[in-house]
Amino acid sequence: MSKPRRILSVYLPRFGMEHWEIRARRRGETLDSEKPCALGLDTPRGPVVHAVNPAAEAQGIHAGARVVDMRALCPDLRMEHADLHAEKHALERLMLWSRRWAPWSAIDGKGGLVLDVTGCAHLFGGEDGFLRKVEADLARAGMTCRLAIAPTHGAAWALARYGTGAAICHDVMDGQLAALSVRALRIAGETVTLLNRLGLKTIGDLLATPRVPLTRRFARNALEENPLMRLDQMTGKLAEPLTAPKDPPRFVVQSRLAEPVQDPTEWIPQLAEELCTHLHDEGKGLRRVHLTVYRTDGEVSSVTCATSQATRDPKHIARLFDGKLESIDPGFGFDLITLIGSANEQIGTRQTRLDRKPDHSEATARTIDRLIARFGPPAVLRPKHTPRHMPERQEHWQTALASDAYPTPINLQRPCxxxxxxxxxxxxxxxxxxxxxxxxxxxxxxxxxxxxxxxxxxxxxxxxxxxxxxxxxxxxxxxxxxxxxxxxxxxxxxxxxxxxxxxxxxxxx
Known part of the structure; x- marks a missing residue:
């Protein structure tokens, strides 16, 4: 008999602001939590507030308001520009990071995550212990969260955003859901206003109302404007499929040493061989490789090398570290070495030339990689071809590591x-x-x-x-x-x- 489904909803109400604060501290800025601060966005009606810190929220500053109005309300308000692109990628990374609690996770709207934790809670001492674990891990990462576990996605979403504290719902007809506002049904604001005018202010009111009149009224509405369909999703009567993005492939090999050593050179060829075997099995090639040593005193030191094109040649990867290991501080020695391949690309098995003439493309790429490893990426440039009419405008120089930096196509009608x-x-x-x-x-x-x-x-x-x-x-x-x-x-x-x-x-x- 299969276990009942359990869904965890993670709501991060201040994710945009907290992400900006984390980046600011990494840049060396000193932030005063007592001073009001907000992030703004440019819109056709002027700058508007995107996110606020607790000090600004205490003074009445809220998201969606015009910046000029909020400055009049709080003259000492500090405004910064919101980077939505960086915020989106940070949420994607957090979604993958959250798979330490459960193997299935996905982004759930603005500042939200959803996880299928069926059969996982007992690993943390039950659902109460599971929620405490998630809350503590996010707090260490600098994130404020609201959590809820329920049998359906809709119920967990509603309790996380409109419930009180960490909530556990064992029955979709639980009284916790009935007391929530109809806003918790994930419906549009116009539909919420209409339901309130009809006297239906809570989910309990909606459950107690005959369905036939409401069905006639909302039958033609889209999902986001149909409270009955959302109610059926919450109660489990209507299936709500959830799709989790695949975890990007990680290629990691490591070597645990019996005794601490000072120089990892001897172990790099074997690690590169193992790493390339995994890459070959997946049909991948790496563009960046990280060598990390873990010292006996708890410190970590690493070296990163990049390649101009995807590769899985172990000898070439090992040679990239020639002359770069001096930057590693061994301390009193290290007993764990890892080699990680990232920026992976799909590459197939390559065939040599049919005319038996040598193919110099790979040899050229390897030479470029060794030059980059020795002199640094800014010192090695390659031409980039641009389709232009004037010959002198058809190419310009850029770093050889750029993904679109390729030699100019050969044209026998033009001089080289x-x-x-x-x-x-x-x-x-x-x-x-x-x-x-x-x-x-x-x-x-x-x-x-x-x-x-x-x-x-x-x-x-x-x-x-x-x-x-x-x-x-x-x-x-x-x-x-x-x-x-x-x-x-x-x-x-x-x-x-x-x-x-x-x-x-x-x-x-």
């Missing part, structure tokens, strides 16, 4: 080396409607033996000035065998300035 700034050439003899027969560049006279072109490139009208001119590019070969890329800037009598000028822009190597 462009001059940083096109250099003007002095035409000595021109061919009508073609390139110059001779020109002077860098104090040398070049005679053109053959050429290809023109390749006409128009200005970027959305980016360039109206006076910008058309370019005609030619691939030429001069008498010394040099293959060059030159262009004529403008056309004769195009009405955009003087006679066209010629420029050197690139070299074919």
């Amino acid at each position: 080396r462009l001059l940083e700034h096109p250099e003007e050439i002095r035409v000595l003899y021109a061919v009508p409607e073609g390139p110059p027969a001779q020109f002077s560049w860098r104090k040398l006279v070049h005679r053109i033996n053959r050429y290809e072109g023109p390749e006409r490139i128009a200005p970027e009208w959305w980016n360039d000035r109206a006076s910008s001119r058309i370019r005609d590019y030619y691939r030429i070969e001069e008498q010394y065998g040099l293959r060059l890329w030159i262009y004529r800037n403008g056309l004769l009598n195009d009405g955009r300035g003087f006679d066209p000028l010629w420029f050197m822009h690139g070299l074919f190597l």
Whole structure:
């Protein structure tokens, strides 16, 4: 016989403010809990309050109010900007962190979590002990919470937000639920107002009312506006499926040592081999690897290395730590070493080239990784290709670790080396409607033996000035065998300035 379902609802009423306070303390700020502070958001009707601390709440500051009104109410109110993106990711991390209590968890609206704790409470001494454990863990993390355990998601949600203290509900018809406001049904504010006008202010009132008239009134309403459907979900008459996101795969290997040691170098190759075996089994490759040593005095020291592309080569991973282990402080020695792979990406089995020619892509990536490990990420740059009309705007430099930093695609019609700034050439003899027969560049006279072109490139009208001119590019070969890329800037009598000028822009190597 299966155990009755038990759902835990965790409500964090001050999550936004408490998350900001945690980040501020990590930055070294000193916060005074006695001074009112609030987070604000920009909206079409002006800045509004997003979250407040207890001191601001005591002075009447509340979420959703306009900042100008609240400043008039509390002139010494400190306002900070709310980072909703960071807050969202923090709640996602907290949701995964909460799986230490139960294996199933999900985000439940703003500042809320829901966990299926069926069969888990006995591990903590029953449901009372379970709630005390959750509350103590969140308090150590700097979070204020309200908790409730019930047979259904709707009942647990209602008790956590509208109940009094930590609540345990064993029966969905419990008197605790009947005394709650109809707001606890997770319905829209307009529906709550309508029910109140009808004299239905509590869930008990709704349960005591005949269903037929209410069914006629709310039959066409959506779930968020239908109190009867929400009531059936709360009482378990209507199923409410819950989906928990999968825990991101973690690849961790460790080595426990019989005696404390000072240098982890000897154990890194074996740990890298084990880590790559797990990665291969899951079809994954890592972009970042963390080596952590746990000292006998309780301190922890770690080193992190990153890669320019996903890898699961144990020899390459081990070499990334060459020259970086000096930063580890061994203290009196450490007896536990862990290797953690993060920023994992899906990679399949790679096939070598069919023409048996060497594939240099992996070797290039490994060289880049070793340079980054030695000189640091800002010192190693790679070009990023951008689809633009003008050749000099098609690529720019960024760090090699950037996920979108890839070599510029090869185009045989374009030179592999462009001059940083096109250099003007002095035409000595021109061919009508073609390139110059001779020109002077860098104090040398070049005679053109053959050429290809023109390749006409128009200005970027959305980016360039109206006076910008058309370019005609030619691939030429001069008498010394040099293959060059030159262009004529403008056309004769195009009405955009003087006679066209010629420029050197690139070299074919």
